[in-house]
Amino acid sequence: MQAGEPLRDGRAVVAARDDDAVPNTDEIRRLAEAAGCEVVAAVTQNRREDSTYGLGRGKAEELAAVAGDVDADLVVFDGTLDPGQYGSLVELLPDETALVDRYRLVLEIFAEGAGNRVANLQVERARLEYELPRLRQTTERSLLNEATEKGSPVLDLERRIDAIDGKLADARTEAADRRAERREEGFDLVALAGYTNAGKSTLLHRLSDDLSIEGGEPEHGDVVGTAEVADRLFETLETTTRRATLGGRRTLVTDTVGLVDDLPHDLVSSFSTTLGEVADADAVLAVVDASADTESLQRRLSVTTEVLAAEARGPIIPVLNKVDRLDDDALAERRDLVRRSALQTREPVAVSALAGGGIDELLAALADALPTEHVEFAVPNCSDAQPLLSWLHERGDVTVKYDGDLVRVAFVGKPSVVAEAERRAADVGGSGGVDG
Known part of the structure; x- marks a missing residue:
């Protein structure tokens, strides 16, 4: 083969x-x-x-x-x-x-599930990297020496890997630039990661704002209106991103490729473009199938921990999914397993993505994990105040109090959004500054 x-x-x-x-x-x-x-x-x-x-x-x-x-x-x-x-x-x-x-x-x-250019490039690179030592094993050394100048199957494979690496480097740069642009627009970035078949795609459906992504959005070409949900390994290979409103904040939630045990590091590295979504996320939801037996759960926690420890820079929230299949004793046992694992950075949250149980608790945990700042200011009660208030309501948690000629505002949101809110407030009605 x-x-x-x-x-x-x-x-x-x-x-x-x-x-x-x-x-x-x-x-x-x-x-x-x-x-x-x-x-x-x-x-x-x-x-x-x-x-x-x-x-x-x-x-x-x-x-x-x-x-x-x-x-x-x-x-x-x-x-x-x-x-x-x-x-x-x-x-x-x-x-x-x-x-x-x-x-x-x-x-x-992976190859069967690759549906876009980047996913196909990543799969092809991993295939060639796998084949290279096997091709070397079956190629005579003398033939390699003679073919160094003229070319050989081994050299051809190496050149193909180099060419793919160049294309993937460009794709990583484009993806990083797109994430930076989304941050500037005030979006929080949340990544779903975990062992394959843990229910990440179902959780993506549960968290997303269906109406906000109907038909896709031109300014975010990879924000799509559908995400496959099935009890099947590797249902999603390429990343799928959908819009969500979490605690009043505009958020983009990305479902990443499912992990699997006993794969060499070079295969994981072939998917570095996909895993960039995890690295750049403001928070990562590490989803595990709580209904798995304890031995399988421990192994899957180990795999998930290994990848996230190398990739994730933001806070990691362990999510015990499919808890509707467990009794109280079994759930308590799974909680303890996660608490004792290296994945434990925050208290695990128990949910049923399919039935909807525990989602409020998960949203609260996310709100606590996302980078947040608080500001209070007052602006003149004039026509310019209303566009500001509308802008704030779209981007965070807002409390408004009308006080005669002033509108007093308490705003909680992403640090970059808070900074922009202060700048905009300073311009309302020519006030020239922010009144704390």
Whole structure:
């Protein structure tokens, strides 16, 4: 299976190894099914990693026999195979049976879900980065030496990666400029992050102002009116941004790509353009599926923490989603798990994005986390005051008191908006200054 060659749908055997216990194959089965495969058998092993096959020699031969017996189109290995292990396993498998590891499988799912230019570039870069050491492994050193001047498959792959890196650098600059422009316009930026299938897209629907984004908005080309919601892995690959009003403040909420376990850092780095939304957010909602069993929840918290610790600069609010599926004791246990995790920077908030429970508590936690300043001033009670008050009501929490010839205002909002409010107030009715 060469770089860029799509994964074949068909009958699949999953293979998994674990150092300490019999492997749980539930997630790798779901990943294979998300790629369009029918899982017809599983081969597992509890032992340390074998440097030649990943599995032990005997178990690898058993895997090859099972693949032949069930007429498998594909073997899916739950883990990352180095180029040598990949080549050794391929030699054992029937000729008609392809081999993919977890890394490559996720790439294929990403490729299917990539719906815009940047997402496609990120997937293609990750594919080429994955293929490069495997191509080196199968290319003779002498041929490489002879082809240095004339070109080679390896050099061609490196050039393609360099070209994509240039395009992604431009895309990152454009995205950063767009976020800076939105801040200047007074928007708070909130990112949804977390393990795949945690319910981020459903939460995006719950938080957004549907009417405010009807048909999209010309000034924000990536602010869209729809976001997919389904019980499916990697339903969203590219980011989806929608407008929301949180505590009276104009906010843009962005749903980012779902995370998944056991992926090398270079795959995560391939999605740095997408993760820039997390890095630049004023606050991050780290969404976890509270209905998962405790072992799975701990693993997913670890994955989420690893990525957010490297990317997020703003405050992180842990969100326990799908709590409508839990009783009180189970919810208390999940809260304790999050509190003990490295993700814990603020008190976890329990919600059901689907049913709407806990959303008010989440909004309150967000209001507390977002950067906020408070100002009080008075302006003349004249015709110029009303446009100012309308502007303030669109951008924060406003209390107004009419006092004879003055309008006294208390305003809470984003620091940059507060500064702009003070500037505008100074110009109302030629007052020449702000009266605190």
